[in-house]
């Protein structure tokens with residue numbers, strides 16, 4: 112593709128608005144927030160607002176990566192926040208199995224492998240449950256995943272018996288607050304997940320199949336695409352991403368809080384996916400969802416650093432989401448250009 | 460005809476899309492009490508003109524007068540308010556709603572502030588009977604065949620009392636009897652002084668029903684003609700932009716191909732296949748290098764046979780022998796693994812994937828067969844797509860155009876291309892030339908015959924008898940979900956087929 116063609120191409124157009132929104136927010140900070148772009152290197156580690164934003168956004172980015180694929184198949188996964196809570200609760204329980212029985216001293220230090228693999232296994236299982244309901248039984252995705260959204264938090268509470276399970280586990284805490292190659296480990300995890308997802312969808316036929324299923328599942332089936340298998344896998348993957356995000360949060364605060372871990376984050380993830388330019392049933396861009404998450408997070412940080420009350424943050428957030436979503440919508444742009452065209456006709 | 464009775468006057472209207480000038484200074488003048496044909500090849504700009512007229516697209520330049528007044532719409536709703544009733548090419552029914560709801564949606568009769576369902580259902584059955592159709596109007600439209608859906612959409616357009624009725628290829632899925640019924644209704648509306656704009660690719664229908672014809676070619680206005688004074692061959696010449704002389708030669712050249720004798724081996728041997736409620740037990744053999752046609756009226760079971768053979772519906776009884784071995788075809792995926800291909804009649808719902816590009820739509824079936832982990836390279840994809848774009852003359856600015864931006868006939872070609880790209884052994888074509896223009900239709904028929912000569916087995920379904928006769932070596936005639944008889948060789952003749960369809964079943 113020549114450069115001009117690429118600039119006109121659908122993919123680029125889709126990315127244009129989110130990127131511009133992000134640049135806009137960053138520019139605003141460049142002028143009005145002193146030291147916003149300042150990055151310090153201490154002990155070979157990067158520090159600064161930008162790193163901080165990316166680090167804070169990491170869990171939602173993971174959710175958004177999984178959500179993007181689900182969205183592209185024409186579904187939605189409302190349960191990701193609850194799955195985060197479950198995953199954290201299981202991790203904490205694996206570390207301190209007797210905590211809920213009131214035994215407060217530590218036993219042996221659990222192997223990191225178990226602390227990671229058991230919660231992730233159950234996250235996959237949660238995804239499988241959603242996938243079965245949607246792809247095999249045929250329940251509407253909103254309703255199917257709503258079940259686990261509500262029940263999941265209850266399950267997490269059962270696991271922790273309603274307590275906040277605090278723990279110390281150095282290797283596990285590294286997941287949430289360690290550094291690798293100078294960057295916070297959660298960012299590395301996101302980069303890794305993103306790369307794997309990208310390669311798996313765009314360097315194979317999978318991405319195209321997902322888009323085909325989302326855009327027309329009957330036609331896809333008639334072409335021999337395994338639409339059930341793929342839909343199922345996509346929900347399982349979303350569950351996995353949520354589990355990973357849950358581990359990051361849990362490891363970062365060194366506690367499992369079944370009530371609050373991942374609360375409402377499914378909404379942030381959905382917003383990020385929409386802002387990023389993924390269609391509900393059709394074209395998706397995982398990179399766009401990452402940008403979408405960064406927009407939301409940098410906006411939140413900006414507002415907070417400007418000393419605006421946190422309650423107002425939500426309103427701002429809503430406003431920006433509506434704005435970007437509107438610009439993304441083809442209908443809206445058409446309406447706009449129709450108006451302009453109408454003017455032209457009338458004045459000529 | 461009254462010269463002053465001009466309802467719609469379109470003057471020098473242009474409309475461009477990225478990479479395509481869809482309308483270039485087009486004129487059209489529609490009078491009350493006339494049926495006006497709008498003709499042109501696939502992608503000539505017919506549907507675009509209609510969409511500009513009814514406010515679905517804004518025009519770039521030009522003027523539209525409605526009863527002498529300047530007229531500019533910004534939405535199809537406004538068009539309805541002005542007395543324009545439109546049936547767009549892509550049937551826009553809501554599959555999950557009932558037939559009655561679809562007919563009256565947006566203008567439901569109210570009673571005591573509530574929707575009067577009884578009246579809706581009653582009115583709907585009456586309305587639909589005007590087209591000689593007798594179906595249960597409380598059933599969802601998705602439970603009916605494409606042809607019936609088309610009739611429902613026509614009924615909806617007819618039920619809006621309007622000054623102008625616009626029909627974009629209303630007859631593409633209908634067979635002769637239904638067309639005749641529709642024309643009866645149209646003639647009555649014409650007497651009432653309604654102006655009717657009628658798009659079709661069937662030359663016979665144009666001459667039967669229209670008074671005047673406007674021809675477009677590649678977005679340009681070619682001319683307006685009195686139907687009676689325009690010989691057919693000239694009309695076609697205007698549409699294709701070819702000299703009538705050369706064209707008539709080509710026509711005859713295509714015809715001589717028909718005579719061929721084949722003694723292919725059997726590919727498929729179907730024995731007593733049955734699906735309760737959709738198809739009674741039937742036998743069918745399909746030979747390599749042979750085109751087997753299915754003929755029959757609406758609802759006779761043609762599509763049902765196709766769906767059974769392709770594994771979309773499961774059979775309850777019976778066996779299928781593939782190359783002499785018993786084979787269970789339980790899903791399209793299985794069928795495709797045996798190198799079957801199925802070009803479905805419902806282009807929008809079962810065929811194209813609107814948001815994907817032309818290239819992706821063409822390579823998808825092949826990619827699906829190769830599986831996830833053996834992706835076709837970008838270069839290979841373009842090669843395949845470009846090959847078929849050229850072979851089938853698909854009009855598109857590039858292979859990365861979204862399929863939804865193609866004209867209806869070109870979308871149809873994309874689906875054919877998709878299945879040809881899989882290089883099948885057995886090709887099921889269900890109304891493959893639906894919405895395809897005269898020139899391209901002949902080309903595609905030639906292509907099909909050529910492929911069968913190379914050993915491909917083809918099951919050919921079409922509501923156009925002429926086409927079935929022209930293409931097929933054998934024809935199975937169906938009625939009431941049953942195969943009545945099989946014709947071959949000399950016996951393939953329109954009168955014979957009609958006789959079989961009309962004959963009283965001996966067993967009853």
Ligand SMILES: Nc1ncnc2c1ncn2[C@@H]1O[C@H](COP(=O)(O)OP(=O)(O)OP(=O)(O)O)[C@@H](O)[C@H]1O
Nearest residue numbers: 476481501502503504505506507864865866867868
């Ligand atoms: N929304 C769109 N975006 C881009 N191009 C378009 C769009 N709609 C139509 N076109 C292009 O405009 C041209 C005219 O299309 P149109 O649908 O009017 O053809 P048509 O005469 O109705 O053909 P057919 O007989 O196949 O229905 C085509 O080349 C088509 O690709």
Ligand SMILES: [Mg+2]
Nearest residue numbers: 506548866867
């Ligand atoms: Mg058209």
